[in-house]
Amino acid sequence: MARRPPTFVDQVVIAYRATSYDVPVWVSPNRRHGRWNIANQEPIAQYMSLDAEAPFAEMLRHENLRSESDASHYKTTIWQLQVDSGAIVDYSTFELAEAAGFDPEALVSDDYERCQAEARWLVSHNARGVLTPSAALPGSTSLTLFGPRVRVRWGTSVKLASSVPAQPISTGAPPTGLTDRVRYYGQREPRLEEYLRESSWREAGGRD
Amino acid sequence: MTAVQTYEQRLGQLDRSVEDLQDGFLKAIEHLRQTPEADCSFEDHWEEIAQRMKGLRDEINAEDFDKDQLATLATALLDIRDLLEEDPRNNLDICDQLMIVLERIRHVVRDALDEHVAGVPGDVGMVMGDLDRWLKRVPDQAIAEVLGVDRRTLSRWRGQATQPRRELRVFVHLVAILRHNWDAEGIMAWFNRPRRELQGRRPAAVLNDPNWEDALIGAARSGRNQYGT
Numbered sequence: 001m002a003r004r005p006p007t008f009v010d011q012v013v014i015a016y017r018a019t020s021y022d023v024p025v026w027v028s029p030n031r032r033h034g035r036w037n038i039a040n041q042e043p044i045a046q047y048m049s050l051d052a053e054a055p056f057a058e059m060l061r062h063e064n065l066r067s068e069s070d071a072s073h074y075k076t077t078i079w080q081l082q083v084d085s086g087a088i089v090d091y092s093t094f095e096l097a098e099a100a101g102f103d104p105e106a107l108v109s110d111d112y113e114r115c116q117a118e119a120r121w122l123v124s125h126n127a128r129g130v131l132t133p134s135a136a137l138p139g140s141t142s143l144t145l146f147g148p149r150v151r152v153r154w155g156t157s158v159k160l161a162s163s164v165p166a167q168p169i170s171t172g173a174p175p176t177g178l179t180d181r182v183r184y185y186g187q188r189e190p191r192l193e194e195y196l197r198e199s200s201w202r203e204a205g206g207r208d
Numbered sequence: 209m210t211a212v213q214t215y216e217q218r219l220g221q222l223d224r225s226v227e228d229l230q231d232g233f234l235k236a237i238e239h240l241r242q243t244p245e246a247d248c249s250f251e252d253h254w255e256e257i258a259q260r261m262k263g264l265r266d267e268i269n270a271e272d273f274d275k276d277q278l279a280t281l282a283t284a285l286l287d288i289r290d291l292l293e294e295d296p297r298n299n300l301d302i303c304d305q306l307m308i309v310l311e312r313i314r315h316v317v318r319d320a321l322d323e324h325v326a327g328v329p330g331d332v333g334m335v336m337g338d339l340d341r342w343l344k345r346v347p348d349q350a351i352a353e354v355l356g357v358d359r360r361t362l363s364r365w366r367g368q369a370t371q372p373r374r375e376l377r378v379f380v381h382l383v384a385i386l387r388h389n390w391d392a393e394g395i396m397a398w399f400n401r402p403r404r405e406l407q408g409r410r411p412a413a414v415l416n417d418p419n420w421e422d423a424l425i426g427a428a429r430s431g432r433n434q435y436g437t
Contacts, residue, residue, distance in 0.1 A: 017434050018433075018434040019432060019433045019434060020388040020389050020432045020433075021318065021322075021432060021433065022318060023311075023314070023315070023318075026315075027308045027309075027311040027312050027315065028280070028312055028315065030435075031426065031429065032405075032426055032429075032430055032435070034435035034436045034437075035435070035436035035437065036436050045435075045436065047433075047434050047435050047436045048434070049434075055434045058434045058435065058436070058437050059431070059434060061437045062430065062431070062435065062437050063401075063431055064401065064402075064403075064404075070394075070397065073390055073391050073393050073394025073397060074389055074390055074394055074431075075389060075390075075391075076389055076432075076434075115436075132436075135436070135437055136437050142436055144436055148308045148311075150230075150307050150308060150311045152234065156234070159234070159237055159238065159241060159300070160237070160300060160303060160304040160307055161300075161301075161304050162304050162307060162308055163304075163307070185404065185437075
């Protein structure tokens with residue numbers, strides 16, 4: 001049976017993103033693979049988070065910095081972005097993803113292939129972004145926008161589809177204690193496990 | 209007499225020039241939005257912006273960029289020419305595309321500036337000067353171990369003006385990228401930490417293998433930007 005087209009929500013949110021470049025968003029295809037993109041191919045993916053700790057967590061997971069000591073030698077700038085976009089797909093919970101026909105395990109899997117294929121499918125249906133659970137910081141939410149974006153000054157009233165007002169808010173090392181909460185590659189995702197347990201309990205009739 | 213500009217000055221000027229152009233462009237769009245019937249002052253302003261966009265080609269010095277960067281710049285300049293022919297004044301989508309193309313140029317300029325190492329084409333002494341600046345307090349022994357050379361070789365290079373060896377050229381390129389996110393100790397630790405992109409290998413273990421050069425540069429750059437992991 002063919003999958004039904006994705007349903008969209010509007011997102012007017014402040015998002016956060018870590019980068020040491022002088023602009024926080026891209027206009028060219030990503031240079032490397034990410035969960036929702038393939039290197040040097042469309043769609044361009046702009047990765048951000050809905051809280052200011054998750055960007056650090058993404059970097060700690062990527063760089064495999066597991067101790068406070070290792071993390072203390074790393075620094076980055078956290079940017080604040082004013083996102084005002086329609087056509088966002090809401091997979092922010094495992095339940096929402098599954099209800100939309102997307103395997104919830106793929107959202108946080110260490111293998112990105114299914115998410116990359118899903119991104120192509122979503123963009124083919126004119127999606128401009130997707131909300132998902134953060135694989136790096138359980139409990140946080142990631143927002144990935146598809147397509148090129150250009151940073152404009154904070155406070156600018158957006159006139160062009162690509163414009164995103166953004167400003168740097170801090171530069172420094174990851175917050176102390178964050179390494180204990182990051183989910184590194186190869187580690188289990190407790191919230192996914194809980195969701196799957198509850199799902200199978202419901203499927204079994206919801207009785208002990 | 210015109211003073212010869214340094215690489216940083218030339219690219220810094222180009223970067224500012226593109227940014228000014230983007231600002232002027234956004235103001236013109238705002239003007240157009242507020243006064244849909246374009247008046248003479250708008251026409252003059254618009255004409256000036258269009259001329260400046262076309263003139264960007266003359267501000268780009270080919271020697272400041274590598275082959276891939278030049279290809280991106282050439283495509284961007286052609287795109288600007290084509291988009292301007294479509295008369296963006298009455299079409300916000302074309303304005304948006306022009307803004308994106310200008311940003312592509314800025315990103316190339318920024319990358320070139322961020323990863324620039326003095327002396328790479330032919331002066332190992334200058335390369336060592338940048339390394340000493342970026343890796344203050346790192347013992348020569350530690351750098352020599354990553355490079356797979358004797359500690360005394362580093363001292364010798366500091367006094368030479370010959371072409372740097374490939375391993376040193378790659379090493380200093382990596383350091384030029386890593387310094388944006390890591391302190392000196394963190395940079396040296398990066399070379400000894402196994403990485404997924406290198407199939408679990410340590411950067412130091414593949415530094416001398418030309419087949420891994422692109423992967424190493426990509427791995428260093430990957431620490432600069434948040435991705436969905």
